Amino acid sequence: MSMVFEPSLAKGTVTAPPSKSMAHRFLILAAMADGRSVIENVSFSEDILATIDCIEAIGAKVNIEGSKVTVDGKHYFRDDAPEFKCRESGSTLRFFIPITFNYASKAKYYGSERLLERPLSVYEKLINENGGRLYKDGDHISYEGDVDFNDVTVPGNISSQFITGLMFYYALKPGTYRIHITDGLESRPYILMTMDAFRKFGIETDFEDVDTIYVKGGRIYPAKLSVEGDYSNAAFLDAFNLAGGKVDVKGLSSDSVQGDRIYRKFFNELFSAEHPVFDIKDCPDLGPVLMAVMAIRKGGRLTGTERLKIKESDRGVAMAEELNKFGIKAHVSENHIDIEEGKLLRPSTPVWGHNDHRIAMSLSVLLSITGGTLEGENAVNKSFPDFFEIIKTLGVKFQNEQ
Secondary structure, eight states, X not given: OEEEEOOOOOEEEEEOOBOHHHHHHHHHHHHHSSSEEEEESOOOOHHHHHHHHHHHHTTOEEEEETTEEEXXXXXXXXOSSOEEXXXXXXXXXXXXXXXXXXXXXXXXXXXXXXXXXXXXXXXXXXXXXXXXXXXXXXXXXXXXXXOOOOSEEEESSSOHHHHHHHHXXXXXXXXXXXXXXXXXOSSHHHHHHHHHHHHHTTOEEEEEETTEEEEXXXXXXXXXXXXXXXXXXXXXXXXXXXXXXXXXXXXXXXXXXXXXXXXXXXXXXXXXXXXXXXXXXXXXXXXXXXXXXXXXXXXXXXXXXXXXXXXXXXXXXXXXXXXXXXXXXXXXXXXXXXXXXXXXXXXXXXEEOTTOHHHHHHHHHHHHHHOXXXXXXXXXXXXXXXXXXXXXXXXXXXXXXX
C-alpha cells in the first residue's frame, strides 16, 4: 500500500490529539493505585495499546468506553513471571522494567526488533549491581532477580525515560528516595510531565536541586483525569501552515509542561531568522518535522541531535535521505544537522516513512506541496492513527494505491 499525494492546501480547524506521553503516565499510575481511576480523552495508538496490555499484565482491570478508560488498580499484585508486550513503544518498555521490581522476580519483555535494539544500559548496570540480570534472550528481553535498592545515581544524557521508570519504581516503595543525575539531564520537560502526573495521583515529588529528584512513595491514590492535547503531534498539523495552508489547531493547554510546546516558537522564527538555529536537546521528537519545515523555508541548523539515531529510526539520516529526493540537501553530523536552502521538487521515486511515525507525517507535509508517493504510511498508527483521516478533512489530497 502507498499514498499518492496531489499538491493541495490544508485549511480548517482541528483539535490536537491527546498527549500520548501523558496518557502513558496516567494509565500506569492508575494501574498502580489503590482503587478505581477514570482517564478520559485517550487516543488508542499502538503505543498506548502496548501500555494497556502491560498494565493488565501487572493485574489491573481495564474497561474501555469510547475515549474513556476505567482502571481498577491492584496494589502490590505479584505474578511469578509476567510477560509484557511492548510492541514498538520505548516508553512502555523503559517504564515497565523498573516497575517490575515491585511485582515479580522474573519477567519477559517483548517488542519489535528495533525496540529491542534501543539502549537499556542504565537499567542493565543498576540491576547487575543489585543482584539481578537483564539480558537479550532471543525475541525478547528477560529480567531475573529480586532487585531492591534505595537512592541511585544515573546518567541523564541517554534518555529521560530511564529516570521516569525509576520514579515509577519509587512510587510504590514506602519512604523518600533520591535519583542523582550525572552528565546533565536531557529532555527535562518529560520529567516535569512525570512529576505533574505523580502529583495528580497524590505522590510527592520534585527537584531537590538541579541534579537531584526526590520521590516520596508508598501509596498511590486513584484519580479522575482527562488527557491534555499533544503538542508533539500538533506540530505536524501546524506545519501545514508553513506549506501555505491555514490550519487552526485547538485544544492545547497554554500552561502545559510539555517540552514540545516550543515548536510554535521555532515555527515563528522560521519567518524572521535568515538562518535559524534550533537546539532540540530537550525536544528531540521535533527533529523530523523541523527538518521538513526548514526545507520548506530557507534551511537552517538543528543542534542537540545526537539522540535522533536511537529513535524508531536513525531520524537524522532517514530524513536527510528523503529530503534528497525532494532536491534538498541535509548534512548530518554527530550532534547537529544542517539543511541547505533549496527549491522543493516533486520526488521522482517514492519517499519512505522508515517505519517511523514522525518521518511519515513529516514527509506528508512536504508531499502536500510537491505531490508524490509515500510508502510506509502505516507507521503513523504508533502515535497518531487518524492523522491521514484528519488531514484529508483539511483538504490535503491523496489516494491509496495497492
